[in-house]
Amino acid sequence: MAPPPADGATAGPTQRALDAAEDRWRRAAADLDNLRKRYAREVAREREIERELVTSAFLPVLDTIDRALEHAAADPESIVEGIRTLREQALAVVSGLGYGREDEPGVPFDPARHEVVGLVDADGAGTPPGSVASVVRPGYGAPGRQLRPAAVTVAQRQES
Amino acid sequence: MAPPPADGATAGPTQRALDAAEDRWRRAAADLDNLRKRYAREVAREREIERELVTSAFLPVLDTIDRALEHAAADPESIVEGIRTLREQALAVVSGLGYGREDEPGVPFDPARHEVVGLVDADGAGTPPGSVASVVRPGYGAPGRQLRPAAVTVAQRQES
Numbered sequence: 001m002a003p004p005p006a007d008g009a010t011a012g013p014t015q016r017a018l019d020a021a022e023d024r025w026r027r028a029a030a031d032l033d034n035l036r037k038r039y040a041r042e043v044a045r046e047r048e049i050e051r052e053l054v055t056s057a058f059l060p061v062l063d064t065i066d067r068a069l070e071h072a073a074a075d076p077e078s079i080v081e082g083i084r085t086l087r088e089q090a091l092a093v094v095s096g097l098g099y100g101r102e103d104e105p106g107v108p109f110d111p112a113r114h115e116v117v118g119l120v121d122a123d124g125a126g127t128p129p130g131s132v133a134s135v136v137r138p139g140y141g142a143p144g145r146q147l148r149p150a151a152v153t154v155a156q157r158q159e160s
Numbered sequence: 161m162a163p164p165p166a167d168g169a170t171a172g173p174t175q176r177a178l179d180a181a182e183d184r185w186r187r188a189a190a191d192l193d194n195l196r197k198r199y200a201r202e203v204a205r206e207r208e209i210e211r212e213l214v215t216s217a218f219l220p221v222l223d224t225i226d227r228a229l230e231h232a233a234a235d236p237e238s239i240v241e242g243i244r245t246l247r248e249q250a251l252a253v254v255s256g257l258g259y260g261r262e263d264e265p266g267v268p269f270d271p272a273r274h275e276v277v278g279l280v281d282a283d284g285a286g287t288p289p290g291s292v293a294s295v296v297r298p299g300y301g302a303p304g305r306q307l308r309p310a311a312v313t314v315a316q317r318q319e320s
Contacts, residue, residue, distance in 0.1 A: 018181055024185045048305070056300075063297065093218075
């Protein structure tokens with residue numbers, strides 16, 4: 001692969017250094033190629049591991065659902081308490097994964113966290129214009145990592 | 161960085177080829193280093209994306225829990241139906257993520273999918289020795305990707 005030496009030295013020190021340099025380069029290029037292939041496999045595997053971890057975190061919620069159903073026939077009243085436990089458990093999982101719940105009315109409207117699904121009169125809602133009057137569906141996420149915005153109604157000034 | 165040419169040529173064709181080869185090698189080594197750093201960042205980001213996707217898949221289950229609680233006070237009976245919906249929804253999420261539920265009694269005991277939590281008499285259980293008599297807690301997983309084994313009691317031959 002090395003060009004024939006034009007300065008007369010058949011295998012002088014410079015030629016040997018050239019061979020060594022070309023060899024190093026070829027190995028670095030091969031390493032680069034191997035690294036690319038290895039990482040492509042690793043990324044797929046890492047995502048699978050994450051999927052397994054997150055799904056496993058939700059399995060106790062499924063267990064609670066199973067138990068709530070088993071007890072439902074025996075005692076329909078106890079099931080309300082069961083669902084309350086279920087909600088706390090599910091919220092603890094989501095919170096443990098790093099995501100908060102956005103369900104506070106009265107806070108200033110923030111387009112990054114809220115999705116407007118309705119407008120209401122500020123006087124009737126009892127909250128200042130431009131604030132969240134009610135949360136129709138809670139939002140979940142972390143700063144910069146929104147899973148979904150909260151669906152809210154926003155208080156506006158009454159047209160006069 | 162190149163060693164001084166020992167064969168007398170100050171900048172002959174071989175020397176120039178050597179310089180070019182060393183330059184190529186250094187650039188390949190730098191690419192390799194950059195790629196390593198970039199992939200380390202990407203793997204972290206890919207896991208975050210997967211966590212967001214899986215958690216988002218469970219959000220409708222949280223919504224159903226919220227709604228079930230809201231309706232509980234008005235109609236305690238309807239809540240049993242609500243939990244049944246909840247279970248179907250949660251199982252559909254887990255199944256959609258690629259994991260099945262292992263809750264069948266009567267199947268042959270399989271150490272890869274079952275964890276023994278008790279032994280029962282085969283005649284009393286009505287299932288053949290070596291089979292699963294009852295499932296105490298369902299297992300979840302896919303072939304080779306077990307999230308957790310099913311906790312089961314296993315039927316055994318009566319000591320005589």
